[in-house]
Amino acid sequence: MRVSPTAFFCLLRAVSVSMSISVSLARRPFRAHSATSAFLSRVQPLGGVLSSRGRQGPARSSVRGVFGSAPDKKETAVASSSQRDVLSLYTMNSATEIPMSPAVSKGISVKAAPAGCSHLTWQGDLLLLPMMAESGDPSEIRFPWGDMDQKSGGLLMDLLEREKKNSAPPPAPEDSTKSKTFCLPQGNVVSVRTERGSSDPKDRVTVGIFGASDTQKEGGKGYSEVFAGLGKSLAEAAKKEKAETVAVSLPVPKGISEKETSQIVQTFAENFLLALCEDRRFLFGERADAPRCPLKSLEIWLPEGGGSGDTISAPASRAAAVADGVQVARELVNAPPNVCNPQSLAAYAESLAKENPDVMNVKIMDENQIEEMKMGAYMGVAQGSVYPPRLIHLTYKPPSASGGEKKVALVGKGLTFDSGGYNIKAGGGSMIELMKFDMGGAAAVLGTAKALTQLKPEGVEVHIIIAACENMISQTAMRPGDILKAANGKTIEVINTDAEGRLTLADALWYAQEQKPEAIVDIATLTGACMVALGKKYGGLMTPDENMATDLLNAAGTRNELFWRLPMATGEYKELMKSEAANLRNVGTKPYGGAITAAIFLQEFVSDKVPWAHLDIAGPVWDDKTNSPSGFGVRTLVEWVTQK
Template identity: 45%
Template sequence: MATMPSIRRASSRTTRGSAVALALTATALSVTVFLGGRTRGPAVSLSIKSPATSTISNGARCQSRGFRARAPGVSVNLWSGFGPSLGRRGLSMTVAPKAQVVELVSRVVPAVVPEDDVAIKAFSSTPSEWKGDMIIIPVYATPKPEGAEEGPNAELTGPAKELDGVLGGIISEMIGDASFKGSKGEKVSTFVPGGSAKRVALVGAGEKDKENSDTVEALGASIAGVALDAKVASVLVVSTGSQPDSQALSSGVLGKLYADDRFRTGDNVSKPVKLKSMEIEGATSDALDAAVKHARGVTSGVRLAKDLVGAPPNYLTPSSMAGVAEKISKDLGLSLTILEQEECEKLGMGSYLGVAQGAIEPPKFIHLTYKPKGEVKSKIALIGKGLTFDSGGYNLKAGAGSMIELMKFDMGGSAAVLGAAQAIGKLKPDNVQVDFIVAACENMLSDRAMRPGDILTASNGKTIEVLNTDAEGRLTLADALIYAEKLNPDKIVDLATLTGACIISLGNEYAGMWSDNDDLAAELLESSKDGGEKLWRMPLVESYKEELKSKIADLKNVGGRAGGSITAALFLKEFVTKTPWAHIDMAGPVWDAKAGGSTGYGVRTLVEFVAKQQ
């Protein structure tokens, strides 16, 4: 394997009118060069040469940003800082080989995942005829009598009761010895001497009349947890006469197999999953196969979202996020457009680029499109906020509660959108076209970064006075919304970890949703319920728009302290003119430290939402 060149940074002192020469010795390079400053640079040109080619490109003077030279595989930007009024001069250079981006993507998105190796299939014979490692029986709880401190022991019915008879009452003994009630989370197991199955386990399913997709998915996770703890390879799930929803059960099983070992080594790495086969008694093959296919598609998207949100920001950069989109495009046949900085400049995306200008990492505007094979009856645009790291900029996140160490999750909206792209690419719904849009960048603090008081111009011509550089997500979304509406979709939904105010309002379990269209809002609420994610509609208070009025520009990027999540939504609404639109602020549920970090929130809601558009 060839040695991969690492990212290199070089700096030098320069003076007005001096010549700058750069020697690049690595091959297949993507290069960004910044020459600090914000004023017109000197009238010089740049040539780049590599060992494999002659002169690649000559850059000419750029009136506003310095110099630029581009060629296939090479991007060079010179940002000039000459001039005594700037108080700073110099050169910084970043060299990012294409091979390194590929390596980053491979670390962010594992090529092999455990759930792909676990077969879930129907079992049509009697449970006593099954041969394997473990039989798992979900047992429902008997409702607790009024006034009683606890409910009675669980009772066996249906195929489970028949199996108990064949095994000589061993399952009934387990229930009695453990005082097993069938409550959610309860579990007990035992070995079966001489049986065709080596072990039998009971898992509490809770009360049947309180069952829903959430409880069934949790039951599936409990079943998988028992199998993983027992380190068995084969499992048969035996019912008590009532079949839980196969899709939700399969989703729970597959989701439980997720473990984030990408950045662990040695003994810290999770043990390999031994489970290879799970058969479900009483299920019909065709119905179960369809349910499992859907569950695999959605679980794949949720896993991707978890991987993206959980990836550290030195691995998940705008470039590697674009690489993930390329992988989705290649694997699933979605069309892909990635706009580089120069192309975004031509489109006038000053709001988005204003956020990106402080970072060494170049911005990447990502646009994936899923098109069905047949007639397109509906077009949906899904937009995700893509801040791969948010320092806050000059309004630096500092002090207790700033959560700066967790700001890798500020791209949670884009993770949901790309996760949905992967799921939808696998499920291939009919009649609906979906555009997935991410304006990816970093919000960093540097001598090039936007400052409080700057005025940015969005691609629709609206001017924005930046009063707080830490209210950056809405600035990137503004240009993304304008871009999306030009695609003429029937509906637009954006998702973002936008405001801490939404966490204060709704806590960590619910996302807030704002919409100017009641039908769209109702669809999203129903979709979130079907997907098992919590969403609450919030008010778009038109009178609060006064908070966003600027004395010197069209808008301010923040309002007052009160109602901060509402004014953020109202700001976004300024960049959608006629299309039904909804905004989801998922700052709360994107992360759950107790449950291990990233949740994959948003993917399930979006997949259900798209399914309703067919």
């Protein structure tokens, strides 16, 4: 049959229109217009499934594996584990759970070395003998292990000589009973197999030598950074040597308090455990199946008079809990946005409460409940995504709660992906490919919750609140110029859709305040302006409350996390947030002070009677050196909460 050109182009046009309608329906967000709901409920477009409310769910498959619902028994019988894993790579969009690695502390015992044991008699795989420069000069490192060198037949001294990197003059001749001074690269671990007076292979031990700058507070790195580095270096040595049992003699400075000694032990053990973490959840093949470090125990000595076994065991247990919390934060941030979405993030919170019913309970609120609370700012951001929002409320109560506990709230920004909306993140430097980390605040508070379930601090009740959603582009997404009404009644003119985090936090802070806490801390990857001001290592701290500032900075300093206080500058910059059309605008009228004006905006949703602080972690949430999440904020929040 012959078709005329005119008829052919008319047919082509009709097919094109039909395809565009199908694509539009396939991308329909969860808030379908009521006029089309009945039609949409009967349509199953390519790539997704529509519910009776017109919400498109992610594409589903009969085989979902670890990223979706558990396969049924028939599937399990037919498909091997590896086959299901392969197939699940094609169905990540159906994820209802976030796969998580086993806790890093699981199966690893961190404890004090047995009484009477020394570096000369210890039996194990890897022994670390640190050397510290007591003078404050990083190039001068004392070597107090002459007896061990004799046992090795001089191998340790020879090794150290070969490892010299600096051009310092050779040490002066000394009596054999005295220590000698060497120059070593800071933070370097070297090792040697050495006989300990026996031909039995079991009596062989790897001895690691660690050189670092002094542990004195003046002139050196200070306690925290030195012992954090020591923990990381020992962990790397343990992985390299495939050690099952490891021991270290911590060179704790003389004359410090037992509290400072405990902090040193905790810092060392935390960083040791975290350096063992490997996130292989989304790898396949040889990299995924490579052998892991088989470590089972870490034993710690303190110098004579440095403290008892309790000085080691208590901070070691605390270190394990905090390390597990930091690991949770890292893995939640590192989960891709097609796996970590508002529903799967809420599912993780539910699993945490289910595993710890004695101290934790959870309430998850869907879009209908969020709308009932009139959270227009939050819903304005969420309405553009196919994934409906979830308001997560975890509550920690100590096992022996009496009702008189101090009540605090932690609010985490939970944007599981941020496209920028219609003010889309575009061009080099936009970091859109890393916007899975825009829920770094939510990850930090969930990591804190994980640590609290193990520490079980008394005397404090903690409310953990996350307004989880995505910021996407669609026909129902908010637009520049829209006016939103927050739960506290204030209206907000949307000037820039990429300033969305503060909109979700506005309603989350209001909800937190409704729990009647005595203090609120919010933590968020909120502004690029904070990153510009403070770089990638420091988080910004903003609060009108001096006591909050002092307590949080002290907590951060104790746990070796860097925060810098920025001024609220309400008197100088509040005018920049005024709108002619609404109560507020979501960005300032001037292109400066963006981190400060964001905090001023948030302050509008917290009562002056409630102490409140805002932590902006846009910079340190991601470690550029390792190209991975840092878990920043967990240690500070755990320290702050447990000191209440």
